[in-house]
Amino acid sequence: MSSKDVSSKDKIEKTFSILENYPDYEVNIGMEVHVQLTTKSKIFCSCSNEITKEPNTNICQICSGHPGTLPVLNAEVVKNAVLAGLATNCNIEPVCYFARKHYFYPDLPKGYQTTQSDKPICYEGYLPIKLEDGSIKNIRINRIHMEEDAGKNIHSNFSQESFVDLNRAGTPLLEIVSYPDISSAYETRAYLKSLHSIVKYLNICTGNMEDGAFRADTNISVRKKGAKELGTKCELKNINSFKFISDAIEYEIERQIDLIENGGKVQQETRLWDTKNKKTISMRSKEGSADYRYFEEPDLPLIEVSQEYIKQIRSTLPELPMAKIERLIKENGLSQYEAEIIAEDLDLASYFENSYKIYSSKNIINWVLRDILGLLKDQRISLNECKITPERLAKLVELLDTGKINNRGAKEVFEEIALSGKEPSIVIKEKGLEQIGSVEDIEKIVKEIIDSNPDNVALYKSGKDRVFGFFVGECMKKLQGKGDPKIIQDLLKKYLQN
Numbered sequence: 468m469s470s471k472d473v474s475s476k477d478k479i480e481k482t483f484s485i486l487e488n489y490p491d492y493e494v495n496i497g498m499e500v501h502v503q504l505t506t507k508s509k510i511f512c513s514c515s516n517e518i519t520k521e522p523n524t525n526i527c528q529i530c531s532g533h534p535g536t537l538p539v540l541n542a543e544v545v546k547n548a549v550l551a552g553l554a555t556n557c558n559i560e561p562v563c564y565f566a567r568k569h570y571f572y573p574d575l576p577k578g579y580q581t582t583q584s585d586k587p588i589c590y591e592g593y594l595p596i597k598l599e600d601g602s603i604k605n606i607r608i609n610r611i612h613m614e615e616d617a618g619k620n621i622h623s624n625f626s627q628e629s630f631v632d633l634n635r636a637g638t639p640l641l642e643i644v645s646y647p648d649i650s651s652a653y654e655t656r657a658y659l660k661s662l663h664s665i666v667k668y669l670n671i672c673t674g675n676m677e678d679g680a681f682r683a684d685t686n687i688s689v690r691k692k693g694a695k696e697l698g699t700k701c702e703l704k705n706i707n708s709f710k711f712i713s714d715a716i717e718y719e720i721e722r723q724i725d726l727i728e729n730g731g732k733v734q735q736e737t738r739l740w741d742t743k744n745k746k747t748i749s750m751r752s753k754e755g756s757a758d759y760r761y762f763e764e765p766d767l768p769l770i771e772v773s774q775e776y777i778k779q780i781r782s783t784l785p786e787l788p789m790a791k792i793e794r795l796i797k798e799n800g801l802s803q804y805e806a807e808i809i810a811e812d813l814d815l816a817s818y819f820e821n822s823y824k825i826y827s828s829k830n831i832i833n834w835v836l837r838d839i840l841g842l843l844k845d846q847r848i849s850l851n852e853c854k855i856t857p858e859r860l861a862k863l864v865e866l867l868d869t870g871k872i873n874n875r876g877a878k879e880v881f882e883e884i885a886l887s888g889k890e891p892s893i894v895i896k897e898k899g900l901e902q903i904g905s906v907e908d909i910e911k912i913v914k915e916i917i918d919s920n921p922d923n924v925a926l927y928k929s930g931k932d933r934v935f936g937f938f939v940g941e942c943m944k945k946l947q948g949k950g951d952p953k954i955i956q957d958l959l960k961k962y963l964q965n
């Protein structure tokens with residue numbers, strides 16, 4: 468988890484939707500999400516699937532499209548596809564195959580992309596999302612198919628030249644296609660965030676949007692409420708942040724409605740989001756699927772997925788984000804908001820749960836959300852690099868909860884462990900932060916002071932509240948300022964009333 472991820476842990480906020488200005492209209496949004504898989508090797512050859520910076524160094528005859536070479540399917544890709552399908556409630560096709568999708572582009576030397584067409588490996592699933600009012604809506608998933616990525620064209624900023632880097636060619640992708648069931652920018656974000664956590668929970672994708680490892684195309688159309696047919700859709704291509712996708716959708720809703728209201732017609736096309744001017748711009752008219760001349764890939768055999776295999780994969784499915792949120796609320800007493808933030812990041816969730824397992828205090832979550840996240844952000848480090856392990860945090864919170872140190876001391880210990888990685892109990896001794904400490908110790912002192920000041924006790928009991936300060940002062944003196952004021956006051960009140 469990078470520090471960047473931490474700062475983006477924003478809650479999906481209730482936002483104004485542009486649709487509120489057009490009560491007669493509704494919007495239909497379908498998502499096509501490309502998920503770059505983190506398999507060891509590429510989809511049809513044994514080249515490494517790691518990102519390689521030096522152009523054209525991580526390629527072979529197969530992924531660079533030499534004629535006469537034969538692809539061999541990576542079994543891990545099938546496994547990941549089935550995992551994704553099961554996690555999104557899809558049916559798994561018992562027999563499926565690849566197809567060739569033809570188009571010409573310099574970063575695709577074969578002249579076709581090997582993908583799946585009319586028989587994708589997963590079909591007809593759904594992903595539940597949480598709406599603003601807390602209710603659940605299922606977004607239907609039309610299909611999940613496997614395919615290869617293309618290379619990259621790089622256009623020089625300094626000359627009229629363009630370059631082709633094929634390192635990315637043959638990287639395995641899943642394309643997850645939803646039905647146009649999404650009806651606002653808010654729902655789009657909820658859907659994407661949910662899918663994003665799922666692929667990270669399944670450990671099949673890094674989820675990194677800036678690198679394009681998780682990228683979404685948005686199909687969007689508007690229509691008058693009650694209309695039977697969907698409106699003409701536009702496709703918003705490859706927008707690499709949840710925020711930009713929301714902004715682009717809001718803009719596009721208004722553009723399409725204005726066009727219709729002014730007697731125009733929406734053209735089916737692909738549009739880009741111009742982040743600088745905050746508007747969508749036309750890129751090209753959209754090809755129909757007929758233009759691709761799909762046909763079955765003759766160089767790859769049929770893929771059979773047995774019930775036995777599906778059962779085996781199902782048994783390896785981890786707990787998914789929604790289930791985790793429910794459990795964190797029920798078993799660990801987190802609020803909905805806390806649970807959502809924690810569950811959004813699997814590393815953070817494990818951190819919290821490990822710490823809570825050692826010392827089950829309600830305060831653990833506060834320290835994780837406030838201090839640990841703050842620390843990661845300040846130091847620009849990941850949880851793995853953080854010297855405050857779940858064990859150390861648990862110990863620290865325990866020392867605080869039991870009155871061994873006070874709040875200020877706890878902060879000091881926290882900072883010291885963050886730097887040195889020492890154990891909390893050692894830091895406390897070294898810094899002399901130990902309060903005379905346990906509740907029992909303070910109790911003893913409180914009793915002594917009450918016993919040796921009967922006059923003031925009598926005054927207090929007769930209603931002279933201000934002598935309370937005298938007792939607090941005496942206790943602090945005895946404790947050399949190390950006692951927790953809250954505990955002292957509580958104990959004084961308790962014994963003065965007897």
Ligand SMILES: [Zn+2]
Nearest residue numbers: 512514527530
């Ligand atoms: Zn290769």
